Amino acid sequence: MAALFAVVAMAGCSTSSFKQVQTWEGPEAQPGQVALLHKPGSVQIVSVNGQDMANYLTDDLELTYQLLPGQNTVVFTYKTIWAKQGVVDNGESKVHVVETDPQQVVINARAGESYHFVLPKAETRSEAERIRQNFQAKVVNEQDRQVAVSSEVVKQTPQLPTLPGAPQTAASATAGAAAGAAAASPSATPAQTPAVPSAANNLPTLEGLKVLWERASTDEKKDFLRWAFQ
Numbered sequence: 001m002a003a004l005f006a007v008v009a010m011a012g013c014s015t016s017s018f019k020q021v022q023t024w025e026g027p028e029a030q031p032g033q034v035a036l037l038h039k040p041g042s043v044q045i046v047s048v049n050g051q052d053m054a055n056y057l058t059d060d061l062e063l064t065y066q067l068l069p070g071q072n073t074v075v076f077t078y079k080t081i082w083a084k085q086g087v088v089d090n091g092e093s094k095v096h097v098v099e100t101d102p103q104q105v106v107i108n109a110r111a112g113e114s115y116h117f118v119l120p121k122a123e124t125r126s127e128a129e130r131i132r133q134n135f136q137a138k139v140v141n142e143q144d145r146q147v148a149v150s151s152e153v154v155k156q157t158p159q160l161p162t163l164p165g166a167p168q169t170a171a172s173a174t175a176g177a178a179a180g181a182a183a184a185s186p187s188a189t190p191a192q193t194p195a196v197p198s199a200a201n202n203l204p205t206l207e208g209l210k211v212l213w214e215r216a217s218t219d220e221k222k223d224f225l226r227w228a229f230q
Helices: 002-009 125-133 170-184 205-215 218-228
Strands: 035-039 043-048 063-067 070-083 095-099 103-109 114-118 138-141 146-149
Touching: 035 103, 043 063, 063 070, 070 125, 095 125, 103 146
Parallel strands: 035 114
Antiparallel strands: 035 063, 043 070, 070 095, 070 103, 114 138, 138 146
16 A cells, blocks of 8 residues: 555656566566567557456557467557647647547467557548548568458457466466366356456556556545555
């Protein structure tokens, strides 16, 4: 709880010191064990392999996401911001935001490789609206070779990659046991997949606490500050 108070004091600090974001539950990877996906501020990563990614204090950060070797399904949105012409009313936003529906790319990641998005460019808001209607982005490697193309989100159970040498997690062991039981007893009701914890759990303490502070209600924030200054 004491560390959470630092979030209030440091809310104005630069976010450029964010480290790479881990996209799985479990042990951290060693250098060279994972691939890296770089995203610009205009892209918001929604989930990786079905696991929700954290919403940060500001959503226009350039971040790098670690991907485990193997097939990774990345869901994202893309937005552009355009200034409104003329006078705006008090309280009215001064910009137009053009944002796509959620899109997905399926990346067959290789350890040690780096990837980045190639996005369509618009010169005007009307052009951005047209792009949004027929949006398509690419993911390329360091040699600018295409490794994935975006498409509409397809809801399906992802094939979760694993960190080389990492022991089987409790969640995967439970899922395997449930699958075995279902195969042995066709009439059994399929077990529901447990909820996946937020990826904020995998961030450094300060960044994770910033996410928690943002999600806290007004009463929870007041209770915390009251406790902190006792």
